[in-house]
């Protein structure tokens with residue numbers, strides 16, 4: 001288990017996917033920076049999610065609410081009162097532990113020192129809003145994007161006039177002062193969420209909940225996660241968050257075991273009622289047909305972008321023996337691969353070969369994410385692209401100068417084909433489909 005994670009962490013750094021945060025200062029523990037290919041992978045995941053959940057449906061509206069919200073939001077949501085872990089500190093080594101993780105509540109699991117009495121530790125990060133460091137200006141960095149959608153429910157009703165059932169979708173950063181972050185990007189203090197708040201009639205909530213569980217599992221399969229590594233798991237009553245009546249997780253089989261990728265919760269009418277009470281605004285929905293006014297129920301599929309990216313990387317990692325050597329390849333789904341096409345000149349010292357390769361790359365950039373690379377020998381260039389998960393590599397060689405053809409190599413089959421320069425775009429569209437860029 002450790003071995004495969006070590007390999008993935010090393011690949012992520014070596015190939016520009018994910019670096020330790022603030023690396024030159026020795027790193028900020030459990031913070032991570034996404035490099036050139038990591039940001040492409042995350043953007044592609046977010047695009048696939050948005051396409052499926054906003055553009056692909058008639059009942060969904062996108063949103064992008066502010067990270068910093070009125071402090072009353074977090075009183076209404078219950079986060080001020082309920083969003084905490086019990087923790088104990090070690091009096092000797094000063095490390096902090098989540099009580100739920102401890103077998104022995106008196107002694108430190110690392111140095112056997114004496115532990116303090118458990119204390120409540122709120123997981124929200126705080127800052128000051130404005131220029132005065134005064135307790136009245138304390139605000140929280142949002143621990144979930146969800147509340148930005150609940151507080152805009154009325155704005156959406158008044159501006160877009162949707163009919164139930166309908167949903168809001170948002171992608172954005174969230175922050176939690178996690179006591180036990182770890183497993184690379186799996187649990188961090190700063191992360192990104194992809195959340196849907198789907199509003200429906202209370203009597204339809206159970207059915208809508210089941211539909212979203214199915215939809216969300218299907219989506220992970222559609223972006224290429226292997227079915228044997230995906231499962232759903234219903235929460236026990238004692239696992240439920242303070243706002244949820246029911247919750248089902250979509251779990252991925254990570255190298256350390258099955259763990260949550262996404263939770264689909266039935267939040268009932270808890271949030272709208274709470275915000276109505278704290279804001280004094282009427283947040284009920286008015287049904288024109290039946291003339292009823294009521295609080296809709298909310299079904300919430302809530303996933304993490306970073307967790308999804310990590311699962312995708314783990315799932316796509318393959319080692320293959322080729323002619324006595326180990327070939328490492330990321331078999332990423334074509335929509336997620338950071339780079340679709342790489343173009344190389346076989347000989348760097350032949351100006352006409354370099355020029356042709358650069359021109360082909362520039363032409364392909366109009367349609368596909370393409371890079372030109374001549375910084376190493378051809379074998380090394382292929383290895384580099386395999387580890388990034390690039391779908392096609394195009395090589396311009398001496399023969400190309402005579403027959404105006406190039407060699408195109410497929411990442412997965414490793415088959416090479418000679419294609420006329422003027423047919424490359426069509427060839428790639430045939431292979432990748434028009435929706436893939």
Ligand code: GAP
Nearest residue numbers: 144146186187188191261262263302303304307
């Ligand atoms: N609005 C509901 C909510 O926030 P959650 O189960 O606490 O529910 C939803 O979080 C998703 O956000 C998780 O399934 C996970 O993918 C991601 N997530 C939560 N905490 C995280 C953390 N500390 N680091 C990385 N991702 C996290």
